[in-house]
Amino acid sequence: QVEVVESGGGLVQAGESLRLSCTTSGFTFDAVSMGWFRQAPGKEREAVTCISWSGGSTYYADSVKGRFTISRDNAKNTLYLQMNSLRPEDTAMYYCAAASRTAYTDDFLCHRGRSSAYWGQGTQVTVSS
Numbered sequence: 001q002v003e004v005v006e007s008g009g010g011l012v013q014a015g016e017s018l019r020l021s022c023t024t025s026g027f028t029f030d031a032v033s034m035g036w037f038r039q040a041p042g043k044e045r046e047a048v049t050c051i052s053w054s055g056g057s058t059y060y061a062d063s064v065k066g067r068f069t070i071s072r073d074n075a076k077n078t079l080y081l082q083m084n085s086l087r088p089e090d091t092a093m094y095y096c097a098a099a100s101r102t103a104y105t106d107d108f109l110c111h112r113g114r115s116s117a118y119w120g121q122g123t124q125v126t127v128s129s
Contacts, residue, residue, distance in 0.1 A: 004118050006095065006123040021080055033105060047061060047114070052105060069084075070082075
């Protein structure tokens with residue numbers, strides 16, 4: 001049984017930082033790409049960042065480049081998202097996604113793989129101005 005559980009969201013002021021975590025079980029974590037997506041009210045879910053199984057390749061949306069950092073600890077089956085210099089427009093529900101195929105690259109997961117990914121329930125991030 002696949003489980004994907006996000007944590008670490010909260011309410012912060014603009015300019016502050018948050019670190020999200022995603023703990024997983026039920027699949028071979030160190031064999032698949034992982035990613036973070038977000039969805040703001042009234043908007044479609046969008047890819048924020050994805051990382052390859054080894055951590056050697058990453059994709060970032062332009063809106064978060066230089067501010068967010070994705071990382072993974074394969075020994076702990078855990079994915080992280082360090083978010084710095086947060087802005088009100090970063091406010092959204094943040095979801096962790098695991099590729100359902102080992103062949104999915106980080107780029108593929110972020111751009112086309114979401115329909116077949118394993119998803120968590122999300123963690124809310126709210127940034128006040």
